[in-house]
Amino acid sequence: MAEPILELKDVHSGYGSIKALKGISLKIYPGEVVAIIGANGAGKSTTLMTICGITKATQGEIYYQGNLINKVLPEKLPTLGLCQVPEGRRIFPRLSVMENLRMGAFYRNDTDQIMKDMQHAYEMFPILGERHNQEGGTLSGGEQQMLAIARALMTKPTVLLLDEPSLGLAPIIVQQIFDIIAQINKEEGTTILLVEQNANLALQAAARGYVMETGEITLEDDAQSLLNNPKIREAYLGE
Amino acid sequence: MSMIQEFKKVWKTYTIGMIWLLGLLWPLLGIHPDGTLSFEKTFTVWAYLFAGTFICLIVYVLNKSGSLDAVKGPVSKVWENGSAASKTVPLWVWLLAAFVMALLFPQFTGRYQQDVAINVLIYVCLGLGLNIVVGLCGMLDLGYIAFYGIGAYTYALFNTHYGVPFWICLPISAIFALIAACIVGFPTLRMRGDYLAIVTLGFGEIIRLILNNWMSLTNGPNGIMGINRPGMWWISFADGISFEHFWFKKLHLMYYVILGLVILTIIAVNRLNFSRVGRAWEAIREDETAAELMGVNTFILKLLAYAMGGFFAGIAGAFFVARMKFVSPDSFIFYESAMVLCMVVLGGLGSIPGIILGAAALIVFPEVFREFELYRMLAFGAVMVLMMLFRPAGLIPAKRMGTRSDDKE
Ligand SMILES: Nc1ncnc2c1ncn2[C@@H]1O[C@H](COP(=O)(O)OP(=O)(O)O)[C@@H](O)[C@H]1O
C-alpha cells in the first residue's frame, strides 16, 4: 500500500490536567474514507482538533504527507490541504451564505477559480444557491451542515476531517449528507476522516474504522468486519 | 369594544409598574439626609409621571384596538411613499447632499453650534476606530480612550518641546497610538471575551495614571498649555506676492480640519470594512476557532484591528489637543471610553452611518437638555435601556447583506 497521507503516532493531548488522548495511533491512506466511532466523551473531537493544531499535542507525532505538522500553526493547514468541518457546524451565523463560502477560500487569491468553485458548491447544494444572500444563522440545521461542508470544500482539501455530520439532523437529511460525502470522495478523490457516534452510518460509509474509548484506540478493522463484530454490535449498534 | 379588551390585557402590568415606580421613587425623594421623612414631593412627581404614562397607555390601547387606523393609514402611506422615493435616488446623491450640508454648516451657524459639531466629529472619529475593534472584530475594549490620550499627548509634547507643527505631528500621533496598541495587544489579544475587557480596562487606567503622575514629562494633573493650532502657508498679495503663515484661529477652520479628517476616516474604515480583511474580522467575531480552521491568522488580524482602532484614536487625540490648545489627564477617564462604546452600540455595531448618528445623539442630546443637567445621567440611562429594548441592533443596524469589493455576483 502507498504511504499514509495522514499518520498519528502515539499522540497525547488534553485540556490542562485532563488527559483526553492517551496515545492515539492512526494511519489514513490517500483516497480512503475512514471512520472513528466511539461513545460521547471518548476523545473523537479532541483527536480532530489535535490534528488541526487547535488543541496542542503534548506528546507524539502527527505526519501529513510525510511531514511532521505538530508545530505547524492551525491557520497554515488549509493551505496544505487539510481542513476540518468541526462538530456543531460552527458556521459564521451573521455572515451570508456567500460570505461563509468566501471565508473558506480565505487563503486563496485565484478569484476566477474561487467563483467557479462557488458555483460548483451551489450545484452540489442547490439550497445554498437559493439562499446565498441569507444569513448563515437563519438556515436550518441540515442547511447549516451543508454550508459547513461547502465552506470546507472551498479550501480545496486533500484530506477532509468531518466531526459528527449527522448530529441532530433528521434521518432523511442525514442520508443526503452522507450521499454528498461519498460523492466528494469519489469525484474529487478527497480523503475523508469521519468521526461519528452513529456507528452504523459511519461504518457503512467508510472502508475502515477505528473504535475509540476514553482516549484510546481499542479496535481497528475493516468497516464490514466491525459491523459484523458482535462486541461492536452490542456496544455501538444497540443490539 | 375591542378597546376595553385591549385595556384589560395591559392594566395589570401597568398598575404593578406604577406601584413599583412609587416604591423606587420614595427612597430617592422622600428620605432626607437629616433623617426626616416626607411624602408630598414623591407623590407630586409620581402623579406627573402617572399622568404622562397614562396618556401613553391610552394611545397604545387606541392603536392596538385599531381606533387610530383612520389617522395612521394616510401617515404610513406618506412614509412608505417617501422611503420608496428615497430608494430610487442613488446613494451618491445622498452622500453628496450630506457632504454639501456639512460644508455649508458654518455659514448658517454660530460659534456654539460649530463647537458642538466639532465635538461630534471628534467622537465620530473615535467611534469609527472603536467600531473596528468592537463592531467588526468583536473584542470588547474598555480602555480605548487611552489611545486617544496617547495621540493627544504625543502632539502636545512634540509641539511644546520641539515646535513640531500639527500637520507633521498628526501622522506621528496616529503611529504612536498604533504602536501603543500593538504593545498592549501583543500579550493580551490571546485572551477572549470578558478577560480581554478587564485587561483593556486596566490598561486604560494605567495610561491615565502615568499621564497623571509623570510630572517631569506631562506636568501631571496641571496639564500642558500653550499648544499650537494647526497652521498653513498662504499666498499673500499685501506687497507683491509672498507666502505668509497663519494659524487656524477661526473656529470654522478647525471645523473644516476635523471634517476632512472624519471624511478620510470614513473612507478608510469603509474600505477596510468591505475588504477581505473586514470579512475575516467578522468571521473572527462570529467564531474564532472556526475562522482559524478556515486558514485565518486570527492573532495577526486581531492585532491589526486593535492597531487600526488605536490609529484612528490617535488622529482624534491630536486634533482634540490642537483644538483645545490644552491637555490634561482628566480628558481620558473611563467615562470617556464608556461614552464612545455607548455611541458605537447605540448607533449600531458595525454600521458607519449608525455610529455617526450615535455620536451626534450622545453629544447633542445632553446639550439640548442642559437645564436638566442634574437628571442627565438618569435620562441617559433610561434612553439606553429603551434603545436596547426596542432597537437592540442600534439606531441604524449594519447592513449585513452587502457584497464586498472582491465579490462578483
Ligand atoms: N474544552 C475542554 N475543556 C476540558 N475538557 C474537555 C474539553 N473538551 C473536551 N473535554 C474532555 O475531553 C474528553 C474528550 O472529549 P471529546 O473529544 O469532545 O469527546 P467526543 O468528541 O468523543 O465526544 C471528554 O472527557 C471531555 O470532557
Ligand SMILES: [Mg+2]
Ligand atoms: Mg465530539
